[in-house]
Amino acid sequence: MKVQREIVTPGEGQSFRLFSPSLRDHFYWHYHPEYELVYVEATAGIRHVGLHVSSYVESDLVLIGPNIPHLNFDYGLKTEYHQVVVQLKADFLGDALLHTPELSGVERLFARAAFGLSFGGAVKQRVGEELKAMFGLGHFEQLVALLRIFYELADERADVVQLNEEPTGVKSMLTDKIRMSSVYEYIHQRYDNGPDVNEVASQVHLSTAAFCRYFKRQTRMTFTDFVNQYRIGQAKTLLLQGRSVTEVAFDVGLESISYFNKLFRKHEGMNPSDFKKRYRDHFTG
Structure with missing residues (x-):
């Protein structure tokens, strides 16, 4: 079983990919150069990001940096579940993160994503609902909603856990x-x-x-x-x-x-x- 590189294709007319995958019967150990934000609602499941392995109950919200190997969050689930995944390139906004002071927190958030980040508490529930609601929006409204989500996750008061002690994408051979x-x-x-x-x-x-x-x-x-x-x-x-x-x-x-x-x-x-x-x-x- 070799780690697989996933080819990520943004939606037509979009700078990112928004979808709701169902891979519960597949052990999909993979990586890609895009950032990934995952929200899953399930009774219990496996969280496996980089070198970190743990389990979640009820729901999970994780931000994964580029080239970090990870397992699909719905692997082996036997009960009903719902999953939302957003995948986006590091430069999906061009160089806006570098030159827009209002987005400096988001820039720091993306840097921390190299370790894998798991969110909990109120921010997890709120962002989870916002991600689900994105499917009913037009492309521009989806982009605005996504920026709002990243802004929320970048809040220093957010309940967040760093999953790995060091970046597992850049430094891993x-x-x-x-x-x-x-x-x-x-x-x-x-x-x-x-x-x-x-x-x-x-x-x-x-x-x-x-x-x-x-x-x-x-x-x-x-x-x-x-x-x-x-x-x-x-x-x-x-x-x-x-x-x-x-x-x-x-x-x-x-x-x-x-x-x-x-x-x-x-x-x-x-x-x-x-x-x-x-x-x-x-x-x-």
Whole structure:
């Protein structure tokens, strides 16, 4: 599984692309030189941007800089969801960002996007609604709405989390992108069936010791910790589908219920039963 370069074509008569993709059955590990703003509404899903992997619940709003490899945010979703994606070139406004003082905050926002940015709180909900409303606007009105959105996201009061410790697009070599995409695909295929660090090391042509050092350097996690984080992300989706805690533990490859509960609590700050009740009540209420 190699990282794929996506070819982005703006809409006719537009400087950017606005669309609502549906790729839930595809593991689409890809990159492109355009910026990307993603909003997705779903019970739970995987957020995988650069070297960062985590999960989201209810909704997610992420700004991704150029050439940062990322996984489609609807991958593996089994429940209903809605997704809005905007893709735009760095110079979609020409040199306006450099010469328009009113847009200086947006210029700084785009610079920070090299790390991948996840937004929460009120700004996520507000911008999510604005993105959905853009489909009903004309081209000029869409452009104005998009500039307004970026202006909101650039607000220093916005609830934002930087996803990577360093830019993962400019400084990452293509060979690393290809190697890590193979590792991620292996984890996806085997997370529920005893992933073997020796096997994956062999697949990327490294000794086990060299692979462990390489993987820790790339993700700042051990291979085991990374797999367990991925398992918990998948477990959250399964729990919200109505599966029992015992079923979910086995489905994600953890035969010890007590260990599953401990691991889930470590990652989410609550046990699986409480998580299930809290969010299922929210979605069905």
